[in-house]
Structures are given as structure tokens and as C-alpha cells.
Amino acid sequence: MTEDHFSTGVLHHTARNLGAQFALTAALFITSSSAACPPDLDDDGLVDAADLGQLLSQWGTSGSGDLDGNGVVAAADLAQLLGSWGACAATPLDASLACNQLGSYPHANFVNSFNAGATITAGIDTTRHGLTAQATCNLWVLTDRTASQWQADPSLTDVRGVPQTLTLATGGLPANRFTITGATTLSADAADSLGRGYDLVLDMDQSGALSSGDLIDGLDEVGFWVLKDASANGTHATSISTYTASGATAGYTAAKIYYPTDIASMGSVPVVIISHGNGHQYTWYDYLGNHLSSWGFVVMSHQNNTVPGIETCSLTTLQHTGALFAQQATIAAGALTGHLDATRIIWVGHSRGGDGILRAYDRLFDSSWTPPAGTFTLAGIKLLIPISPTDFNGRGGVGSGSDPHSCPVYLFYGAADGDVCGCPDSNVADSFNLYERALGDKSSCYIHGADHNDFNCCGVNDFAGPAGTALGTAPVQSITKSQMLAAIQWKLGLSDAATDLLWRPYEDFRAVGNLSTAIVVRDFVPTESGGGSVIDDFQTQTAVATSSSGGMVSATVTGLAESVLNDNNLTFTWATTDPHNGATRVGVGDTQRAGLFEWTAASMIEWSVTASQSDFADDVFLQLRAAQGTRHPQTVAQTTTSLTFTITLIDSAGGQSSVAAGAYGGGIQRPYLRTGYGTGSGWQEEFELVRIRLTDFLANGAQVDLAHIAKIRLNFGIGSGTSVGRLEIDDIMTSKE
Amino acid sequence: MHRRTYCLGSRFNDRAGSARLLLGAAAFWVASLASAAPQTAAPGVTAPVAPVVAPAPAIRADRSEFPALPRTPSAIIDVVVAQPFALELPFESEWRADQSVVSRGWLVVLRAPEALLIPRQTAEPVLYAGSTTAIRVAHGYTSGYMVAIVPACHPVDEGGVIDADAWVTLADTAIWFGSPLLPERVDARLIAEETLAAAAAGITDLGNAAATKALAARASLVLKDRAALAAVARELVAQWAPAELAEAPQDAVVP
Numbered sequence: 001m002t003e004d005h006f007s008t009g010v011l012h013h014t015a016r017n018l019g020a021q022f023a024l025t026a027a028l029f030i031t032s033s034s035a036a037c038p039p040d041l042d043d044d045g046l047v048d049a050a051d052l053g054q055l056l057s058q059w060g061t062s063g064s065g066d067l068d069g070n071g072v073v074a075a076a077d078l079a080q081l082l083g084s085w086g087a088c089a090a091t092p093l094d095a096s097l098a099c100n101q102l103g104s105y106p107h108a109n110f111v112n113s114f115n116a117g118a119t120i121t122a123g124i125d126t127t128r129h130g131l132t133a134q135a136t137c138n139l140w141v142l143t144d145r146t147a148s149q150w151q152a153d154p155s156l157t158d159v160r161g162v163p164q165t166l167t168l169a170t171g172g173l174p175a176n177r178f179t180i181t182g183a184t185t186l187s188a189d190a191a192d193s194l195g196r197g198y199d200l201v202l203d204m205d206q207s208g209a210l211s212s213g214d215l216i217d218g219l220d221e222v223g224f225w226v227l228k229d230a231s232a233n234g235t236h237a238t239s240i241s242t243y244t245a246s247g248a249t250a251g252y253t254a255a256k257i258y259y260p261t262d263i264a265s266m267g268s269v270p271v272v273i274i275s276h277g278n279g280h281q282y283t284w285y286d287y288l289g290n291h292l293s294s295w296g297f298v299v300m301s302h303q304n305n306t307v308p309g310i311e312t313c314s315l316t317t318l319q320h321t322g323a324l325f326a327q328q329a330t331i332a333a334g335a336l337t338g339h340l341d342a343t344r345i346i347w348v349g350h351s352r353g354g355d356g357i358l359r360a361y362d363r364l365f366d367s368s369w370t371p372p373a374g375t376f377t378l379a380g381i382k383l384l385i386p387i388s389p390t391d392f393n394g395r396g397g398v399g400s401g402s403d404p405h406s407c408p409v410y411l412f413y414g415a416a417d418g419d420v421c422g423c424p425d426s427n428v429a430d431s432f433n434l435y436e437r438a439l440g441d442k443s444s445c446y447i448h449g450a451d452h453n454d455f456n457c458c459g460v461n462d463f464a465g466p467a468g469t470a471l472g473t474a475p476v477q478s479i480t481k482s483q484m485l486a487a488i489q490w491k492l493g494l495s496d497a498a499t500d501l502l503w504r505p506y507e508d509f510r511a512v513g514n515l516s517t518a519i520v521v522r523d524f525v526p527t528e529s530g531g532g533s534v535i536d537d538f539q540t541q542t543a544v545a546t547s548s549s550g551g552m553v554s555a556t557v558t559g560l561a562e563s564v565l566n567d568n569n570l571t572f573t574w575a576t577t578d579p580h581n582g583a584t585r586v587g588v589g590d591t592q593r594a595g596l597f598e599w600t601a602a603s604m605i606e607w608s609v610t611a612s613q614s615d616f617a618d619d620v621f622l623q624l625r626a627a628q629g630t631r632h633p634q635t636v637a638q639t640t641t642s643l644t645f646t647i648t649l650i651d652s653a654g655g656q657s658s659v660a661a662g663a664y665g666g667g668i669q670r671p672y673l674r675t676g677y678g679t680g681s682g683w684q685e686e687f688e689l690v691r692i693r694l695t696d697f698l699a700n701g702a703q704v705d706l707a708h709i710a711k712i713r714l715n716f717g718i719g720s721g722t723s724v725g726r727l728e729i730d731d732i733m734t735s736k737e
Numbered sequence: 738m739h740r741r742t743y744c745l746g747s748r749f750n751d752r753a754g755s756a757r758l759l760l761g762a763a764a765f766w767v768a769s770l771a772s773a774a775p776q777t778a779a780p781g782v783t784a785p786v787a788p789v790v791a792p793a794p795a796i797r798a799d800r801s802e803f804p805a806l807p808r809t810p811s812a813i814i815d816v817v818v819a820q821p822f823a824l825e826l827p828f829e830s831e832w833r834a835d836q837s838v839v840s841r842g843w844l845v846v847l848r849a850p851e852a853l854l855i856p857r858q859t860a861e862p863v864l865y866a867g868s869t870t871a872i873r874v875a876h877g878y879t880s881g882y883m884v885a886i887v888p889a890c891h892p893v894d895e896g897g898v899i900d901a902d903a904w905v906t907l908a909d910t911a912i913w914f915g916s917p918l919l920p921e922r923v924d925a926r927l928i929a930e931e932t933l934a935a936a937a938a939g940i941t942d943l944g945n946a947a948a949t950k951a952l953a954a955r956a957s958l959v960l961k962d963r964a965a966l967a968a969v970a971r972e973l974v975a976q977w978a979p980a981e982l983a984e985a986p987q988d989a990v991v992p
Contacts, residue, residue, distance in 0.1 A: 251986025279856020
């Protein structure tokens, strides 16, 4: 699905300057060729005298003629050039093709994943890719190949038996969206992966082989995935056993283990450990144990010493984790021996147990608890999954605190939680404190109508939402199973098939078994180290007019401010003295900040991009997260449940392109209409991700140079989206897949 | 209620302290036999039991409202069962910040207002007994009966001298729910504050009649250690809050 963004960015810049489609088309393949043909120094598709002259002119210096990258143009470079004399071998263009059709710009949603049985469209942006109208070509659906496999074998074999012949039409992308025949019957079977990967090739010369001039979706990576139902069981039967953990706190030694019945035929298996909450039982999570073990994981749920507090339950999590590895030879009659992977451990904790797993991680991080020798280490903990956790400790310091540090976090929360309520009068009840505290990749799943004990089988009914909005335990657990599986596969690198489930709007994409009418708000914040650039996270620059990356911020929206994400009083009633009303997201010791503003007429906010960050061409997404202001007059005034606006990229030459935040479905969800803590209705703020594929800004011939972005602008109001509104906004950044 | 008592703290957590505890345990054992007229039971063996009253109807799990946190301090309704115990191997309780040592006390089944029995993830009202924190074994939200371990304390005279050879009786022990907090954060200073607040609220010691009635049901026990105590506690959970058995402390998986 990844495209050669650099070449496409340059292309459009060139095309705009020359104003000629001919130049666009020519440049496309020249640029693509030069990337694969380094001695072609002048990018004309040939290695000839002109290139030789250019190389010789750089002799003894560094420059483009330094073909071996040793810092100086010398004899070895000359030899390489002479060895490549003649025409460069052209390559096909890596382009996004598999998509869902959209009713408005950018006309197609080029996604990674489709559910099995879904309709899949091939979206061919003839304008952008310089393809000739009326051309006849063949569309091939193939089993995924790596780049090296394509190089070794460019022949085309369609999994449907025969390719599909298309005739391109005038009108660009909107006129060239073709339903892929037979897509609804594509297999999703792929062992323990959530899906099967396919490549899509537009064979322009109908040669039956991948060749110059063809378009391919999936040259380097998978073109698209067809997913199994992530909420349904996987392929393994589950075996269940119980055991007593040696060395655990007296009275809290019992554990239940779920594992693939055929584990003997498997290698090292990741381990998921479940730590229950207060008044809960270790036997209450069968739905997770059975589900995850059927997908090839070993799952252990243990007694958790939660009533005294977080220190005690974090200790039982640590003790049981160590005991599982230490005792594997005797658990389940030794069936697990040699199959438990101590380098791939996931801790799942519910409520106090969720607080406890973060405290346990912090204790490992601070070396205030040392695992038994030969069992596990801090580095083995790959993902923390708190479910509606408490936050008794706050960030803390060395020897205290529930701090995930840089460990990835995936958080579940139910908006109708009557216990860990997200209320403004207690940091302990604010689950999102832990989430905002995380420095690593983080993602959350906020489920309207779910209560605290919907996440286990048997806890008391604590539902505290408006009448008629209860989602019910079965739908909540269906969502939990699929999202947890996706998060685990994502962070363990088992499959990229599931990542769309983490960040695409729920309205747009969800597991087949999930309730389509449920309201689920997804957030996803990758670390900067994972690629991309943070334009503004509101942390390091406190001045409103300056972004955290140092660029200027200008705006016509009203009430623009930025400060700590803290509801500063005891109610959710809107008050001007509490600008972050509903932002129950910082605990003791936390300093996470965000921006906020409102509008009642057409208005905008614009970030200048610094020169060092202006090249978006190698990035994949532009993203931000936003939340509607709880019980704010402009939130109350809205007549729709999702707020939208428009995002515009502006390049250094003034070229620009805009995409509506709601183009892909949804928008920024209105807060759950729960009452209490003052007048009105609306609960805590719900940060929701807006993530746009950067190449969508290039759709259908849009003229913006991704390699030289100067500004990012958000437009609000009539003509751009919802007419009035109030937003908190954070983490404006580019990111990679 | 105004009696000053002392529950063993970390200063007894040494070899000499343990020896003194064991000596004290023997004395307590005799005293319990005398005061409660218990059935005879060998150490580590549970005596036959009979319920004092029939368990109340189970609290519905499909309640439409999660009960609000009650005001504290709050008195319990009554103690329906109290079973004295003494341990050969005392244990440090993680239910206090100062990790007090538990060598003897009572396993109790008590009734309390429903809102105090519902497990909460946020801070729960701490169950106090005398001058220490009790150890909850079963919340009791499914039946209305909480099962807990009440550590025994030493009396303190007017001069502040601790009588380490004597033990406060159950009759002279107040049991109540104090301010919401994690028990692991409760220390002696806080216990003193909560005790004063309880007294001000009119919460009194259990008294002879109530204690005698509660103690009549089960025999005193001398048990080896915490694990053995947990096993007996589980019997009470099985009888009074059976739906919470899997939640109760145990040291072996129960089929």
C-alpha cells in the first residue's frame, strides 16, 4: 500500500510548473526509473555520455556521482557507471489501488484492510498517474509477494483464475473506480494472522508480467489484506488447566491457563497475562482466554491481591508472571514446556488490576522488583492493556507511581462506567490519566454504553449511562476481543492486517462480528521515533502563537488557548473558568497539554511548518486527535453527533489541497450524553483520531508538493464542516505506517 | 471504644518478637477457650460448625444503580460468626502501611449496609477493627455477609505502656468502616484519627452480648500459618458468600 511518495510529490510540483500532462507522465517513469538506476544521473532513462560527463565533473568530490557511497567520486563509481551503460531497466510504479469508494473528495479511501466478503474497489487515479483514457488494461489480484519475489518472478497469476479487463475513462479517479470481481470470495485464511495479503497489479501493456508502465499496489509491502472476523475464534482448539503459583502472596496463588491444544506443534508462543480487578475473580475472563488462545497465544489469568491496594496487586502480577515461566515444566502436565516466549509478554489488567500492571511495569523499570532469574525481564513486556484502570498512584517517581514509561499501551474504557467513572472529582477514577502518561505508542478504544463490568462475565451491573444506551455485555466483549487481538498482533509484529482496526473510524471499519450500531471512539498516537514529525503536541511551547516544533500558529477561531488537560473543578457543567471542562486526563504529577478553541462562524487555525519538517513526501499519514468540549454551548448547539472540519496542506509555492476530516466516515464524536456532576448532559472528553493518507491530498490531480509543505490549516464552520463547535486538539503530526 | 490498644507492628518483626508472639498465642488460646466455651479442635483442624442465622437473600447482580459511596464512619450491623484463631507462624499483613504482624484474632462473618459490601475499584471504606485494619476475605456483595480476618491487639494502659502479654477481647473491639482509602496506605497515625472519628460518631465496642453470641458458633483454632487460616476462611466463604469463593484467598486451585 505504500507509494513512492517522493516521486509523486515531485511530479505534481513539476506538473504545476509546466502545466502539461505530458510532462507529468514522462516525469513519472523517469523519476521511478532513476530510483532504481543510480548511474542515470540526469534522470533521462539512459546511462550515457551526459551521465559520464556529470560524473567526471564531480571527480574527487562528493556528489550524485558517488555511486558506492564512500564519500568521493572515484574510479569505482566510474566503473559502475560504465557497467550500466545503455537504457535503464524501468520499474513499475508502486501505487495505491485497493480502496473503498467515497462520495466526495478524495473519491477513494485507499485502505490496508477489508473484511472477508466485502466489496473491494480498484481506484485508478488516471490524472495523478498520467494514464491515458480509453486505454485497455488488465487488473490482476495476486497472492502477496515481497519486492525480491517480484524481482525474481514478475509473471502474473490471478487468484481468481483470470484477470479483469478494464478500459480507463476520462474524468480521473471518480470515473475510474472499478469493483474487483470476485473480491467478496477472496480467502482470508492465513494461519494465526488476522488476514491474508494480496497484491493488485494494473497490467497496462497486458503482457501478463509486471513490467515498466504497470501499476502495482504492494510492491514492497502487502497491497491489501482480507481479514477474518477478529471477534470470532481462531483456528486452534483451547485447552484449559489450573495450577498453583509458587512464590505468590499467600492466598493469591491460583491461576487458570488457556493454551492452544496443538501447542506441541508450535514454536515459542506469546504470553498474555490477565490481572483482575477488585472484587473480581480470575475465572471471569474466559472470553479473553478462550479467544486469544484460539489465535495461538498462551493466556494466564491469576488471583490478584487487589483489596489492600495497587502495591499488593502489582506484586501478584509480578509474582505470577515469574511463576508461570519458572513452573512451565509442571503446569498442564508440562504441555507448555519450551513454548512460552518470555520476550513477548502482554499484561492485561482490569480496573485496579489495570493500575496494577502499570505499577508492576514501573517497579521493573525502577528495579524495585527483580524477576526470578531465568524467568522474564522488563524488555519482555511488549504491550500493556489496561481496561478501565484506576489511577491511585499518579505518575509518581522512582519507587512509586503507575507509569508505563515508553511501553506501548492499548486502553479500553466504557463510557457508562459507574465505578471508575472518569468523574471530575477524583483522579483515582480517571482511566485516561494512565493513557496520556504513556510515552510509547498508544491507542484507545472508548465504547459508548459499556459499563465497568461488561469487560468481565460476572461483576455487578454498574451501568451509569442514559436509559436506553446500554450496549450489553456480549457486544462489548465482541469489540474487546477483536480490538485486543488487533492490538496484540500489531505490537508483536505478527501481522499488519489488523492495524486498520486500531485507527480507522469505527463507522468505517470494524470486525465483522462487532455491532454496527455501536459507538466506538478510537485514538491512536504513534511515537515520533516510529517515523514522522510532530508539528504540535502543545508540550514544549506554551505560547499560543508558536507550535511545539517552533512554527508560527495563526488563527481566527475564538478562545484559542493551550494548557494542561485537566478539568479543574468538581463538575462537568460548562464554565469559562474551566476551559478544559471534561478533560479528566491528567493525574498527580502529569503535565499533558492540549490546545482548545471554538467557532460560531467560518474560521480557521493554521500551523506554519518549519523548514526542517517540511518534507512530508516520505511520510504516510497526516494525523491529529481532537475531542468535543463537554457541555460547551457550541457542543450543545450541534444538531449532529459527529463534528467535521476541513484540513488543508499548503506548499511553499502556494499550491494547496483540502480533505474533509469526515470524508472517511464519522468525525469527532459528540461526548456520551451521560448526566451527573452538574447540569446538562455530556461526559468526559473523548479524543478521536483524524488520520488522512498524505497521498489523498494529491488525488485526482490536486496540486500540492508534499516535499515542501509550508502550512497546515484547519477550516471550520459553514462551507468547511460543522457550523459551530468547540474542540480540544492535540498531537498534530505526520506518521508512517 | 476509648480504650487504647496496640496491634503488633514491625518492631515485633524479629526473632525475639516472634517468640513473644508464640508465647502470647498460647495464652490467647486458653483465654479464648475460657471465654467462648468453644468446641475442642486440634490445631489446624476445623471444628464442626453450624450457621447462627440463615444467609440473607443474595444481592441482585443486575441492580440498576451502582450504589453511591456511603458516609463514613459507618457501623456494621452485627457480627454473626466469630472464630478465634492463633497462628504458630505469624504473618505480616499487607493491609497496613506499617506491615503489622498478625498472630491471632478472629475470623468473622459480619453484616453491613449493602453499599459497603459492593466491591469498588476506587477507594473503599476501610474496615477497621480495634486499632488496626481488618483483612477482607470476601466482600459479601453476593449474599450480604462479609468474611474478614480481625487481628487481635494488645491493650495499652493510661500511661501508654503496651501490655504485650495480654490481648483485647472481641467484646472490647469496635468494628466499623472508616474513610475510603487503600488499606495498604493506612498507618498508625491514620488509625488513631479514624478511631477518634468513629467514637465521635457513636460507634462502640462490640460488647459482651454480641461477642458471646458471635463466638458461640465455631471453635477456637490454632493454625500453622496464613495458608491454613485462608483455608478455614474459605470454609466460611463457602457457607456465607459461596458465589465469591473463587475470589477468596486460597493457596491451591480448588477444582
